[in-house]
Amino acid sequence: MKFTKMQGAGNDYIYVDCTKKLLKNPSKTAIKVSERHFGIGSDGMILIKSSDKADFFMEMYNADGSQGKMCGNGIRCVGKYVYDNKLTDKTTVKVDTLSGVKTLELKLGDDGKVESVKVDMGAPILEAEKVPVNTAVLKPADGETAVINQPLVVDGKSYNVTCVSMGNPHAIVYLDNDIDIKKFELEKIGPGFEKHEAFPEQVNTEFIQVVDRKNLNMRVWERGSGETLACGTGACASLVATVLNGMCDDEATLHLLGGDLKINWDRENNTVYLEGPAVTICTGEIDE
Numbered sequence: 001m002k003f004t005k006m007q008g009a010g011n012d013y014i015y016v017d018c019t020k021k022l023l024k025n026p027s028k029t030a031i032k033v034s035e036r037h038f039g040i041g042s043d044g045m046i047l048i049k050s051s052d053k054a055d056f057f058m059e060m061y062n063a064d065g066s067q068g069k070m071c072g073n074g075i076r077c078v079g080k081y082v083y084d085n086k087l088t089d090k091t092t093v094k095v096d097t098l099s100g101v102k103t104l105e106l107k108l109g110d111d112g113k114v115e116s117v118k119v120d121m122g123a124p125i126l127e128a129e130k131v132p133v134n135t136a137v138l139k140p141a142d143g144e145t146a147v148i149n150q151p152l153v154v155d156g157k158s159y160n161v162t163c164v165s166m167g168n169p170h171a172i173v174y175l176d177n178d179i180d181i182k183k184f185e186l187e188k189i190g191p192g193f194e195k196h197e198a199f200p201e202q203v204n205t206e207f208i209q210v211v212d213r214k215n216l217n218m219r220v221w222e223r224g225s226g227e228t229l230a231c232g233t234g235a236c237a238s239l240v241a242t243v244l245n246g247m248c249d250d251e252a253t254l255h256l257l258g259g260d261l262k263i264n265w266d267r268e269n270n271t272v273y274l275e276g277p278a279v280t281i282c283t284g285e286i287d288e
Ligand SMILES: N[C@H](CCC[C@H](N)C(=O)O)C(=O)O
Pocket: 011, 062, 067, 068, 069, 070, 071, 072, 073, 074, 168, 169, 204, 222, 223, 224, 225, 228, 230, 231, 232, 233, 234
C-alpha cells in the first residue's frame, strides 16, 4: 500500500489514495500504521476516495481504528494532496465527509504547491442532543438548548464545560491563566472526559486559556487518538464556545503545541472558517 504522511499544525495522518483501489480493512490498517514504534507513526489514517457529490470523499480513522466524522487538519492536507498529486487542477475543491461537503480554498506557495488551506467548516451545532450530550447527565441551563459553562464531575473533580459539535463532538474547558498550559497533566484528565457517560459517542476535549480577545492557547485530548498537537474541528469548536462565553471576538488565533490556526465565525452566515498549514512529510510503502 502506497502512502503519504502529512501534517497540519503537527496533527499527522497517513494518507492513502483510494480513488482507484479500496482497502480491505481500513480500521485495522489505521491501527497498524498509526503505531509510533511498530508502524509508521501518526494520529490516524485518512483515505481519499471518489465522490458523486463532491470532488472527493474524505474517510478518516483515529489511531484506535474508530472512524471520525470530520477532521479539520486532515481535510486541509487532503486539499494539498489532491492538488500536488494532480488529482485536480482546481484551487477551490469540494470534499465530502460523513459530516457533509466542505469547501476548501487552496493557497499556493512559490513552488506552486499548496502551502495553506482555508476551509468552510459549516455551522457549529449547539443543541445538546445533537452534539451529542446525554442531557440526563449534563444539562443546559434553564431555558437554554446548548450546554454553556455547565458543571460536570470528571474523576471526582468538577469542571465547567461548554459543548459544541463541528460534525464531531467537543467539550471545552477553561484553564486559569496562572496555569502553565504546557505543563498541564492532560494525560491524567483527558481519558476521563473522552469516555464520560455524558457523551454517548465519546468526546474530543479542548483545554483553553484566554490570552486576550484575539488569542487563545489550546491543548487537546482527542477521541480515539489521545493528545494531538492540534485539532482543527476542536479549534473551531473552542472559538465558538469562547465567543458564547463572551471571552473572545468572532475571529481569533488558536495557539497549539503544533502551530497556529486562524478561526473565524461568520455570524451573518453562521459558518466557521478554519485556516492553517498543510505539509507533506514523506511517501512510502507498507503492507496493508
Ligand atoms: N478525533 C476526532 C477526529 C479528528 C479530529 C481532529 N484531528 C481535527 O483536526 O479536526 C474525532 O474522533 O471526532
